[in-house]
Amino acid sequence: MNDLIAVNYETEQPTVSARDLHDRLDIKSNFTTWFDRMSEYGFESGKDFFPKVEESTGGRPATDFDVSVDMAKQICMIQRTDKGRQYRQYFLDLEKAWNTPEQIMARALKMANKAVESLKERCNFLGSQVSEQQKVIAELQPKANYVDTILQSKSLVLTTQIAKDYGMGAKAFNKKLKELGIQYKVGGQWVLYSKYQGCGYVHSRTINIVRSDGRPDVVMQTEWTQKGRLFLYELLKSNGIVPVIERG
DSSP: OOOSSOOBOSSSSOEEEHHHHHHHTTOOSOHHHHHHHHHTTTOOBTTTEEEEEEEOTTSSEEEEEEEEHHHHHHHHHHHOSHHHHHHHHHHHHHHHHHTSHHHHHHHHHHHHHHHHHHHHHHHHHHHHHHHHHHHHHHHHTTSOOHHHHHHHOOSOEEHHHHHHHTTOOHHHHHHHHHHTTSEEEETTEEEEOGGGTTSSOEEEEEEEEEOTTSOEEEEEEEEEOHHHHHHHHHHHHHTTOOOGGGOO
16 A cells, blocks of 8 residues: 555554645645634544644644544545545555454554563562562661551650650750641640641640749640651651651
């Protein structure tokens, strides 16, 4: 079969360039107007044609479409010209050749070979992953696991205690949590921003105190639950801050 137009066989079904087809059919109207008009005949984007952007000769991007051979065949029939009839017959012959038992078998073998290669690559990847994971496990095994420590405890903890886990003082730790948009201060007490409230991360404890002048008073103290402690661990880790116990 003489090649009247370049055909792309790398996709699931053969396609041709809409711009190439426009030129070969000697269409007088501009490409965009013509293709928009052709698309109105019930063709669907993502099924019959696929948009793509290419560099034009002037250096500016130009829109083209990969058109299925079936759509190209029907477009040729719409043109009602000698060129249209010629290319329509070409696409009919191409479809016949594409659907012969030999071509179907060839495509099936090609797909099978791709699947085998993909499986080989996957196996190699998993093998290397297992090797890397074993190295990581060997490196981390001597260290105590901070998360395990959290999960084993059910009690409330003070910010000072958590800050110590990260090698910080309570003041610096609270400042870091404020910078990360977790908490703010109200009346001397650190409270969570609304997006974190109601998540079970903290508990407010009322503490009875005696002022220096002998006057009794109460203050509110924020304490972290183990759920909140785990939340802080994940959030701080995502920002490059890990407990002392996990540092190399």
